[in-house]
Amino acid sequence: MMALPLEVKDTLDEIGAFIEYWGFRRVDGSVWTLIYLSARPLSGQEIADLLGLSKGMVSLAINQLLAYRVIRETHRGAGRSIYYDSAENLEKVIFDVLKNRESRMLKKIVGATRQLKVRSQKEDFSKNFSEKRIHSLVKLTENGQKLFQLILTLGKLKA
Numbered sequence: 001m002m003a004l005p006l007e008v009k010d011t012l013d014e015i016g017a018f019i020e021y022w023g024f025r026r027v028d029g030s031v032w033t034l035i036y037l038s039a040r041p042l043s044g045q046e047i048a049d050l051l052g053l054s055k056g057m058v059s060l061a062i063n064q065l066l067a068y069r070v071i072r073e074t075h076r077g078a079g080r081s082i083y084y085d086s087a088e089n090l091e092k093v094i095f096d097v098l099k100n101r102e103s104r105m106l107k108k109i110v111g112a113t114r115q116l117k118v119r120s121q122k123e124d125f126s127k128n129f130s131e132k133r134i135h136s137l138v139k140l141t142e143n144g145q146k147l148f149q150l151i152l153t154l155g156k157l158k159a
Contacts, residue, residue, distance in 0.1 A: 004050055008037065012051070023101075024064070027053065031061040032070055032086070041074040041083035068097050095155045103152070106145045113138045 004012075012030040019029025030051060035042055042050075048058040062084060065071040070093050074085045087093045117138045120131060 008034075011037075025061065027051075027057055028061045028064050031058060032065050035065075035071050035084050036086040038085075041085040043077060043081040043083050045081065047084075068100075069093060070097070091155065095152060098148075098155075099152055102148065106141070106148055110138075110141045110145050113141045 012033050015033045016026040016029035019032070020026040031047055034047060034050060044055060044058050044062055047053075047062075048055050051058070062071070065084075066073070070087055070090075071084045072087055074083045076082055113134075117134055119125075120129065120134050125131065125134070
């Protein structure tokens with residue numbers, strides 16, 4: 001197996017850092033980028049060798065990437081080797097990740113702020129918390145959720 005050129009390593013590192021910023025593991029970004037850039041499907045062992053990672057760490061990354069459908073199994077090689085390639089429609093994949101992950105987060109945030117508003121209306125929170133700001137926070141989160149849904153809808157139309 002060839003050694004990765006410095007520019008490829010830098011790209012893997014930078015995309016890994018970006019992916020980590022969004023709450024995923026850096027290794028997930030590096031593994032995905034390597035698979036995406038590869039001219040052919042790669043096995044888990046090849047990925048581990050190229051990145052200098054343990055098979056276990058690569059396996060965890062592959063399982064995460066499969067769960068989000070950003071990679072797919074292409075075929076099985078000799079023995080138990082499974083080969084992976086990147087999903088074809090990256091825009092759809094990104095929107096699916098956003099829809100599944102960020103939508104759930106926003107739903108929880110909106111639910112929590114609504115519950116806070118309900119409780120604040122039943123009990124006197126005014127001593128410690130601003131009723132006006134509680135209502136403002138509920139509106140902010142609800143509007144944020146609506147905006148996010150609009151972005152997803154526009155992205156789906158474009159894809």
